[in-house]
Amino acid sequence: MQPLRTRYSAPHDALPRPPHWADSAVCRTSLTPDIWFAEGEDPEAVAERQEAKRACARCPSRPDCLHAALERGEQTGVWGGLDTAERSQLTLLPTAREPAPGEEATDGQRQEPAKSA
Secondary structure (H helix, E strand, O other), rough: EEEEEEEOOOHHHHOOOOOOOOHOOOOOOOOOHHHHHHHHHHHHHHHHHHHHHHHHHHOHHHHHHHHHHHHHHHOOOEEEEEOOHHHHHHOOOOOOOOOOOOOEOOOOEEOOOOOOO
């Protein structure tokens, strides 16, 4: 008996990877990597963060980068055009598919906390 033949037998790693937002990010170019993680208030660190923010301002991936950094809880660096202090003032809100307890559900009904029996 012969083994069954499949129509496509290439290994999974041979399939092309779908595009990712970071593929077109400006930070992947020849900019000095240190500018993205310049910490402190000395003039050199401040200038490097400003250079990073200017690069982010022209980046098509900026919104996705910021969202990913907030999701991961990045503690240092410039991500999505914001530095550590600026990101610490933001909160990632739940999406419509994931309402927070006690918040409005997607159908406009207010969810009540579960009652224990």
